[in-house]
Amino acid sequence: MISQATIDTVFETARVEEVIGDFVHLKRAGSNFKGLSPFSDERSPSFMVSPAKGIWKDFSSGKGGNSVAFLMEHSHFTYPEAIRFLAKKYNIEIEETEQSDEDKLNTDVRESMYLVSEFAKKYFHDILLNSEEGKAIGLSYFKERGFTSDTIKKFSLGYSPETWDAFTKEALGKGYKMEFLESTGLTIAREDRPFDRFKSRVMFPIQSMSGRVLGFGGRILTNDKKSAKYLNSPESDIYHKSKVLYGIFQAKQSIAKLNNCFLVEGYTDVIQFNQAGIENVVASSGTALTPDQIRLINRLTKNITVLFDGDAAGLRASVRGIDLILEEGMNVKVCAFPDGEDPDSFARKTSYDDLVAYLDTNAKDFIQFKASLLMNDAKNDPVKKADLIRDMVTSISKIPDRIQREIYIQECSRIMDISEQVLTSTLAQLVQKDITEVGKKVKQDQKAFEVVKNESPVQGAKVDVLYRLERKIIEILLLYGNKTEEFEDVFLKTNEDGEIENVIERKEYKVYQRVYLSLQEDEVELANPLFRDIFNDLIQYFLQNENLEIEKYLMHLNSDFAQEVTDILMEDERVVLHNWEGQNIIPKTKSETIGQYVSETILTMRWYLVDKIIDELKNSVSNEPGSDNTESMSMAMDYYKLINSFSKKLGRVMSRYS
Template sequence: MIKKSTIDQVFETARVEEVIGDFVQLKKSGSNYKGLSPFTDERTPSFMVSPAKQIWKDFSSGKGGNVVAFIMEHEHFSYPEAIKYLAKKYGIEIEETQQTYEEKEQADERESMFLVSEFAKDFFQRMLHKTDAGKAIGLSYFKERGFSSETIQKFDLGFSPETWDAFSSEALKKGYKLDYLEKTGLTIVKGEKQFDRFRGRVIFPIQSMSGRTLGFGGRILTNDKKAAKYLNSPESDIYHKSKVLYGIYHAKQSIAKEDTCFLVEGYTDVIQLHQSGIENVVASSGTALTPDQIRLIRRLTQNITILFDGDPAGLRASLRGLDLILEQGMNVKVCTFPEGEDPDSFARKNTQEDISAYINEQAKDVIRFKASLLVEEAKNDPIKKAEAIRDMVGSIAKVPDHIQQEIYLQECAKIMDISEEVLYSSLAQLTAKNQRDNSKRNKKGNENLRKVEEQAEQVSRPKVNQQFELERSIISLLLRYGNEEDHFEDYILKADAEGELALEAEHQHAKVYEKIFLDLQEDEIEFTNENFKSLYFKIIEEFSTKEEFKIETFINHLSPEEAKEITSILMQNERDVLHRWEDQDIFVKDKNELEAREVNETILNLRRYLIKQKVQELMQSVLEKKAEHNPEVLEEVKEYKSLEIIISQKLNRVI
């Protein structure tokens, strides 16, 4: 268990904008920040962060909450793990009891796999630094590659002994289940025997954006031609190679700061460049670039430069990934190193200034680079040149921005020595063909969709739950203005000289929370929504017992469901900002300014709604028992209807 004082310190220290900024590129938007959702695939920002309230809201997925909720959602952490992560980030010492074997048994499968991976990382590090074989073989290899002791430590590099089951045997002794050792791919099970997947290799741990160990890459150091040079962890519940970028944990802050990302191929390329001072670099780990990997980068920056080896054969094969980046609407450049050089070797021979200068000078726009390469390959062969032109048009068709498309077509026409008209025509034909193909593929889906829509039209639209919305409005008023004071015009029901009921205005000076609490108590109004009921009493208690109501403190002591609801209520104004209504001359009311009229109208509306409900209940009883035998009930209905009319008049409503 983590001490409450430590948890409080984490909440007091952690800044939501700083933590989320490690995962999402945030841009200032008034007093808040906005960015692309890390939970959905979107191109228009719908993710908002409020530093003042220390909360965030993702309008595309509906998720929201405080800083801990974000880490739990994004990294699939448990609550204690999220606290530990934040404590580590802010250098807060955290005390916890050692996990017992029974506690390890109770951990869920995914969490158990993470525990196994962390244990493996520590084991491989210990083998590298504390054993003779590790020092002689593994450490010597890393030193020969030019890695400093600090770099080796920073990237958690390790070594797996040649022994068949050194790791597996140690893990089983420590109480880790063989089932999880196998599921993470660390142990290969053959009948009654098991042996280590990475035996006899140097180890590169592969981490998530938050630093969790997801899997491993291992490089063999012998000349065994039957064994693969590099070996990666197999796919598992925690490791999906198509969704991971090597080095992203160490690069994320630099990528966001520099607003650009360098993409390389291998582990050592990342490490060597990082050691040279180029920290905004990640690797696809030898796999073909995937849309998920590109989206991971896009959350931090729109700009990406791919650093290719000088090998011409590998260069042509790597071009396929460029179209995927263009599809995501990113700005892409390509830089190649001299033949025989790769980012690793080039970084070893040059200073940070020289590397940066070389990349700045040699990096070309992706379309210009690809067109030049294809023209060079086609030379004077008309057939190859025609194929190259079609290839280029196909790439330009992937670009979502029409202005960029036009610029690329102009560039391409110059490089490939062909008229712009031909390229425009080819692009139009390709676009039309793609639309026809998409239409055919979606035809069946569209037919099903039409059927669903037809059925939906036959079903009446669900009515708005008025009481839910009114109760939500009361919670909103309390959160936004609870401690503010104002003059309120209250309405008291009184009979005039002729016995007619009327609402008489009375003025009072009070705090908003006092006004709401006393009015609801006087009318004996209770919340019907259990979440709102719980929140209401917690908010009232907070105002009654604390000198100052701080939403950033209050939200930290709520359940995830309550925190999510409060975030949705408080960030509604920010949602309106995202829609940019002012661009269409539609001006949304600022919900940060208290209007006493809004408080009065909300309470009157709730009263009116409850009276209406009461009338419906009474009328139903009349219908069931026959009106002539229920004169008292009919009289009661009449009185309630009169009251409803009076309240409606005060609200300027027509009955």
């Protein structure tokens, strides 16, 4: 187990904006950062990171927390995995404490698969560089491809020996279990004896965006027609081919920085481009492009440039992925290489400057690309030309943004020499068809909602008011609990004439003390069970700790507490998303008048609770003849006077909540 000292060091060192910045393209927004949600498909930013508070909040999905919580949500790490990842990122030495047999027994299955895959990556890489067979076969192949030692190291390229079970024997000898060698697909089990899946192949580790080894691609170097040229790991709990992109780990920072991603087909395309100096490139690994892969890129940039081989057959096969990219609301350009060239071969013989110039010059808008690609087939055939135009309009219909659709219709009209009216009419039919299909689903959802809505009684405003007030109490403790502020204390005192009068004294308190004493004085306990538990936990924390360090505090909370605390802390960051200051609207910050804000919140809560007592008294009044309601009416009048005093203190006109 990881020692508490190591965990504390990780939390003290990790900067939430740096950790998240490796996965999400963040833009500064005042003292915070904002970006597109990595957890949902959206067009405008709803993801906020607060370096000062050390936390993040995704307003679209409701998720939030510290840097560890982000890694657990985003990369599906376990808690120990997230700590290890951050320790590695910040070069923190991990101090281990001895695990009990029970702890070892409970080791996560996925973690075991990751560990086996990581071992395999290191094993294949070591065989490539240090064994005679690896150097003679694998390393010489990579050198022939023009890969340098630095490139081979960067992508952890490797070689699997020709011996049937060389890897399996080594892994078992190191204590790795056969069940995980099988579940990752590294070993194929047979009754007589297990053998290595990737025997006699050069190896390409496939990594997640966070760098975890998910699976492998292996290329055979012999001319054995019975064996596939490329072989991938089978689907498993950690490897889903449709959800990963080769090279995303090495490319993520460059993609976010340059705000563009080059998409290629093969492993060597990615590696050769990297070596040429262009790092913002990923591959679909020979599979048809999927929405999940596109969304992976969408976390980092809205712009994709698809790079195709020069052969016409490959172009037509690959162009089908363009519609998927458009459907995800992304901007797409297409660049084809000369006949007989692919990204690998072209990058190998082209200087960096010439390669960049070629990509800039030849990257075409998808409309221009489709027109140039398919026009040769259509030529003077009206039917084929009509099909081509319909195909182009179908692509345009996938674009969510109406303005973009309009612009592309104009461009298509110009290129294909056909009226905008005809294209617009065709587009409207296609869009309407999509809307009709979506509408059917919405109607079904609405019916379900109506049933739920009719069965659920509408809660009155009183519950909402109390909820908001109690939430404010928690917010005050989280933001200002240990701050010292000056508050007014009001005492009843007999003067020299024997009259009772109010005496106001100003006295300093810690904010948490003032809140706690005020609620104790009123004998009030928070009604919301979650808020009540968090309140009690916070008071205990303040009594035992001088300062509230949010990240450390979140560490010891259960998931429900931690999520609610994060939601409350990040609530104010919503105003940053709307850029009020850019519109000359300056939101007032609570930190300017903390004492006043605390006093107002407590007074408002008192007002609300007294108002409830008045309602109870009114309901207790009997309308029966001869009933004596004098006491109830007298008490109600006293409470009305109390509300009047609250009103004066709050400096506003008296109004009741009910």
